[in-house]
Amino acid sequence: DAGVIQSPRHEVTEMGQEVTLRCKPISGHDYLFWYRQTMMRGLELLIYFNNNVPIDDSGMPEDRFSAKMPNASFSTLKIQPSEPRDSAVYFCASSPGQGMVETQYFGPGTRLLVL
Amino acid sequence: AQTVTQSQPEMSVQEAETVTLSCTYDTSESNYYLFWYKQPPSRQMILVIRQEAYKQQNATENRFSVNFQKAAKSFSLKISDSQLGDTAMYFCAFLMDSNYQLIWGAGTKLIIKP
Numbered sequence: 001d002a003g004v005i006q007s008p009r010h011e012v013t014e015m016g017q018e019v020t021l022r023c024k025p026i027s028g029h030d031y032l033f034w035y036r037q038t039m040m041r042g043l044e045l046l047i048y049f050n051n052n053v054p055i056d057d058s059g060m061p062e063d064r065f066s067a068k069m070p071n072a073s074f075s076t077l078k079i080q081p082s083e084p085r086d087s088a089v090y091f092c093a094s095s096p097g098q099g100m101v102e103t104q105y106f107g108p109g110t111r112l113l114v115l
Numbered sequence: 116a117q118t119v120t121q122s123q124p125e126m127s128v129q130e131a132e133t134v135t136l137s138c139t140y141d142t143s144e145s146n147y148y149l150f151w152y153k154q155p156p157s158r159q160m161i162l163v164i165r166q167e168a169y170k171q172q173n174a175t176e177n178r179f180s181v182n183f184q185k186a187a188k189s190f191s192l193k194i195s196d197s198q199l200g201d202t203a204m205y206f207c208a209f210l211m212d213s214n215y216q217l218i219w220g221a222g223t224k225l226i227i228k229p
Contacts (some may be wrong), residue, residue: 031215035148043206043219056216086174095215102148102210104162104217 002026006092012113018080021110024073025094033104034067034077035091043091049075065082082114117142119209121220128202128208129195129228136223138193138207144168149190155203163205166190169179194225202227203214 003060033048047057052069069075093104151163207220
């Protein structure tokens with residue numbers, strides 16, 4: 001299996017620009033998670049989906065952040081407009097729907113730098 | 116609320132030595148899962164090992180094993196025959212059976228010296 005795929009791996013943008021991060025979960029996994037990691041706050045869960053439906057978005061910091069999952073193999077996390085404090089590593093993770101449902105497998109992450 | 120504590124911010128050992136990383140947690144739940152994840156300099160989060168709370172047998176994955184003490188709420192990771200590639204941040208994480216939000220420890224930076 002290819003594992004969780006994220007793109008881009010690195011993104012540098014200017015404040016005010018729109019940023020779109022992409023994720024392809026492991027095939028057959030029913031759960032998808034978006035995390036943010038910073039030195040100050042560690043790993044934070046932003047939102048997660050079950051069968052393409054958002055279940056808990058309480059971790060989304062503000063309205064500038066939005067996430068979608070149009071189908072079982074693709075999700076996006078969008079920041080508009082971006083701000084310097086959004087600079088972080090953003091991880092996508094997926095989890096099987098049965099059996100080891102609780103184990104989350106992470107993608108390589110997207111390093112975002114907002115200037 | 117559930118919490119996870121890793122009391123060792125940084126550890127350093129020689130290659131081929133055995134090292135144990137500590138993790139304690141606090142919960143009133145009876146069904147839960149515990150994980151160790153490794154994050155090397157590449158920043159990838161890699162699952163090292165997992166443990167179901169209802170299983171008394173300690174999990175083992177090759178050179179990695181855990182010492183799970185449910186009553187003491189302790190979940191330590193032992194790395195045997197350490198290798199240079201084991202250099203990484205190690206995070207302990209807790210997950211309740213009833214939801215999917217991982218609770219993370221602050222991490223332990225492990226350095227394997229040649």
